[in-house]
Amino acid sequence: MSPVGTNGRVPAALVLEDGRVFRGAAYGAQGRTLGEVVFCTGMTGYQETLTDPSYHRQIVVQTAPQIGNTGWNDEDDESARIWVSGYVVRDPARTPSNWRSRRGLDDELRSQGVVGISDVDTRTLTRHIREHGAMRAGVFSGEAVAADDAMVAEVLAAPPMKGANLAGEVSTEQSYVVGARGERRFRVAALDLGIKANTPRLLSERGIEVHVLPVHSGMDEILAVEPDGVFLSNGPGDPATQDAAIALTEQVLERRIPLFGICFGNQILGRALGLGTYKMRYGHRGINIPVIDVATGRVAITAQNHGFALEGEPGQRFDSPFGAAQISHYCPNDDTVEGVRCSDVPAFSVQYHPEAAAGPHDAAPLFDEFVQLMEKA
Structure with a gap:
């Protein structure tokens, strides 16, 4: 008792x-x-x-x-x-x-x-x-x-979060499909690093058929979907442990398949572009965190949940193995990198959550930007 x-x-x-x-x-x-x-x-x-x-x-x-x-x-x-x-x-x-x-x-x-x-x-x-x-x-x-x-x-005696490889513990064991709502416009392969249910839902509302794939999927599994785009989801742990996901992202970039990443996916894309990551002091977790878009100066109030971040400075332009890229978004509270955009390949990512079901929804148009990227391709 x-x-x-x-x-x-x-x-x-x-x-x-x-x-x-x-x-x-x-x-x-x-x-x-x-x-x-x-x-x-x-x-x-x-x-x-x-x-x-x-x-x-x-x-x-x-x-x-x-x-x-x-x-x-x-x-x-x-x-x-x-x-x-x-x-x-x-x-x-x-x-x-x-x-x-x-x-x-x-x-x-x-x-x-x-x-x-x-x-x-x-x-x-x-x-x-x-x-x-x-x-x-x-x-x-x-x-x-x-x-x-x-x-x-x-x-x-418990293991620290730095160096923790956790994506495999939360990823789906079997691939599954979330059908497009209405007429199917595009097909997307989503790598499940810890995906939230609202993400495929919001993609499907835009006429996208979403194939959610396990974290251990390779390029053959991606290509078997015949995707118009690739999505890298959010997830837990240290991005430095995700060698396979980073290598897969590099292959997607080489093939110039439109790519969009969120949160953990932002860190995976950043590392594929040659940026480092680090453990933050206490991270960003909440639904009231401001983010500035470097290109427009517009401020969005965002939902976030991350304890690791990409290295870089707000607006920084850098050369990657896939051409020119830029730090596209940052948090004015502490200048943390909040997004990356490629100039020469169709890829971008953000550190925050445009799919946040509890709100805010300032960043929801990023899904429309992903659609536009696939339209151009």
């Missing part, structure tokens, strides 16, 4: 690798879980966050104080399961209130075995992550709570 505190709640602890411990109450499943602790600034869209494969092996801290108000429905999942390793909230809803809700968030976390913690001072925790960086952590609740030194030792 799990121990119960004086307030009637099961005690829990969030333990960071630097020895900091945050106490709270068990939320969701009880037990222990390990991962990289990160914070997400989105005030809405927690269901999309939890089911986004890009959050694989991460313990997500919600900076919004109240979470779970709209419960959990059966329509907004971005994949077939919750991918976060753990969940940290301050003030969970006692009773959800939304006409689409089918059950409470805590019920869904328990049913999927996701260990969480509530009643945490998430403001202090977020400031700590900002100052010291994203780091390994663990959530321990109920009988799993132990002496601080023992829990810290478990956290330190």
